[in-house]
Amino acid sequence: MTSDPVQNERYVIVGRTAAAIQRSVEHGVVTGALRPGDTVPSVRGLATELGVSPSTVAAAYRELRQRGVLVSYDRSRTVIGHRPPLAVRLGPHVPEGAVDLATGNPDPALLPPLHEPLRAVVPSHHRYGDAIADPALIEHARAAYQHDGLPSDHLAVVGGGLDGIERVLEVYLRVGDRIAVEDPGYPGSLDLVRALGLQPVPIPVDPEGMDPDRLAEAIDRGVDAVLYVPRAQNPTGAAMSRERAAAIAAAIAVDPELLVIEDDHAAPIAGVDYHSPMADRERFAVVRSVAKWLGPGLRLAVLSGDEDTVTRVLGRQRLGTGWVSQLLQQLVVRTWQAAEQQGTLDRARDTYQARRAALIDALAAEDLLADASSGLNAWIPVHEEVPVVQGLAELGWAVQAGEPFRVESRPAIRVTVAGLPSERAPDLARDLGHVLDQRLGSRRG
Numbered sequence: 001m002t003s004d005p006v007q008n009e010r011y012v013i014v015g016r017t018a019a020a021i022q023r024s025v026e027h028g029v030v031t032g033a034l035r036p037g038d039t040v041p042s043v044r045g046l047a048t049e050l051g052v053s054p055s056t057v058a059a060a061y062r063e064l065r066q067r068g069v070l071v072s073y074d075r076s077r078t079v080i081g082h083r084p085p086l087a088v089r090l091g092p093h094v095p096e097g098a099v100d101l102a103t104g105n106p107d108p109a110l111l112p113p114l115h116e117p118l119r120a121v122v123p124s125h126h127r128y129g130d131a132i133a134d135p136a137l138i139e140h141a142r143a144a145y146q147h148d149g150l151p152s153d154h155l156a157v158v159g160g161g162l163d164g165i166e167r168v169l170e171v172y173l174r175v176g177d178r179i180a181v182e183d184p185g186y187p188g189s190l191d192l193v194r195a196l197g198l199q200p201v202p203i204p205v206d207p208e209g210m211d212p213d214r215l216a217e218a219i220d221r222g223v224d225a226v227l228y229v230p231r232a233q234n235p236t237g238a239a240m241s242r243e244r245a246a247a248i249a250a251a252i253a254v255d256p257e258l259l260v261i262e263d264d265h266a267a268p269i270a271g272v273d274y275h276s277p278m279a280d281r282e283r284f285a286v287v288r289s290v291a292k293w294l295g296p297g298l299r300l301a302v303l304s305g306d307e308d309t310v311t312r313v314l315g316r317q318r319l320g321t322g323w324v325s326q327l328l329q330q331l332v333v334r335t336w337q338a339a340e341q342q343g344t345l346d347r348a349r350d351t352y353q354a355r356r357a358a359l360i361d362a363l364a365a366e367d368l369l370a371d372a373s374s375g376l377n378a379w380i381p382v383h384e385e386v387p388v389v390q391g392l393a394e395l396g397w398a399v400q401a402g403e404p405f406r407v408e409s410r411p412a413i414r415v416t417v418a419g420l421p422s423e424r425a426p427d428l429a430r431d432l433g434h435v436l437d438q439r440l441g442s443r444r445g
């Protein structure tokens with residue numbers, strides 16, 4: 001995680017111009033010699049090494065940072081982005097035979113079967129000019145939004161949660177704009193924000209979600225957008241209480257035009273009541289991906305927003321991908337309906353809840369604390385992440401180091417509880433206690 005490529009045998013950055021240095025860094029990332037999280041040399045260090053002016057290296061790094069290939073944590077440390085926007089294989093390495101508690105996936109056994117819904121898809125062609133949204137999908141999504149007390153007059157079908165977030169950001173924000181994000185938060189959104197050249201403004205998260213006072217301060221100092229997850233927050237499992245939703249609603253009410261995006265990525269399986277600050281907003285977007293509960297392979301989300309936002313998103317979408325395939329839309333709504341009728345979503349929600357509870361209890365028995373009140377993940381504070389991740393890997397558990405999720409928040413590991421059967425929770429807790437004692441000499445983060 002902290003290897004320095006100048007001293008490290010794996011890769012030496014070369015180049016005499018800013019463009020050549022950029023290409024060299026990108027080549028290192030694409031070939032896997034530079035890995036997400038690896039530290040790159042300081043500007044001065046690399047300039048000396050290459051015999052060029054520091055301003056040449058600084059220009060290369062600035063461009064790479066603006067595109068999200070590099071991330072700077074503070075003045076002293078710049079690393080390869082955790083999801084660099086280059087064609088590389090991503091995701092934490094899961095050692096062979098290890099229990100995968102690292103990749104953030106839903107449990108495949110809890111996803112709805114696709115055979116029947118696939119058979120029910122009407123295999124007809126759609127043409128340019130046809131309606132772009134499947135009426136049954138829109139009706140079903142609208143009913144879900146209405147049930148939750150959210151506006152649903154204007155909906156857009158997009159290619160997943162991050163696609164929806166990106167489309168909304170893209171039609172409002174420009175390079176250099178500031179966006180309040182959760183810290184810790186989902187690296188997919190954090191790195192997307194960076195890759196769009198936006199500046200993340202970290203807002204601390206507690207078990208009830210974003211800190212409303214810190215959000216209010218950030219809005220006061222000037223942000224152009226706010227992005228948060230209302231429940232099943234990734235990585236902490238935070239879920240907004242009614243009071244917190246009201247406090248956030250008050251904080252964002254000072255500017256009715258402020259763009260506020262809610263990433264409700266685990267809606268029916270989050271396992272908590274839903275409270276949202278969005279009910280009466282003028283400028284808003286709520287994005288509901290089906291990835292966590294119908295399957296990550298069904299690249300689809302439904303976005304609800306104010307009229308201006310949805311009009312812009314649909315108009316921009318038309319210029320690019322055009323629309324989401326109607327065949328996929330049909331499959332999604334049929335799978336969704338079947339999953340509701342057959343109780344698949346309730347089963348997934350209850351099972352994840354039981355797995356979270358089992359892990360929290362098992363950790364408590366080892367005098368360890370975790371945050372995990374909703375969703376698929378637990379967040380366990382530790383002093384140092386890498387030795388804990390390595391120690392657990394040696395004992396057959398793949399978990400994630402917290403760094404990609406953090407901006408300023410404290411070290412922790414993320415455990416995807418979705419993949420941990422309740423009966424194995426005591427084994428994991430015992431092994432974690434052992435690793436902490438052996439490697440760090442302390443159980444508390």
Ligand SMILES: Cc1ncc(COP(=O)(O)O)c(C=O)c1O
Pocket residue numbers: 104159160161162163186188229233234263265289290291296300301
């Ligand atoms: C908070 C959050 N938002 C969005 C996503 C991604 O959603 P999608 O795959 O639909 O882009 C994830 C996936 O882990 C997530 O944790």
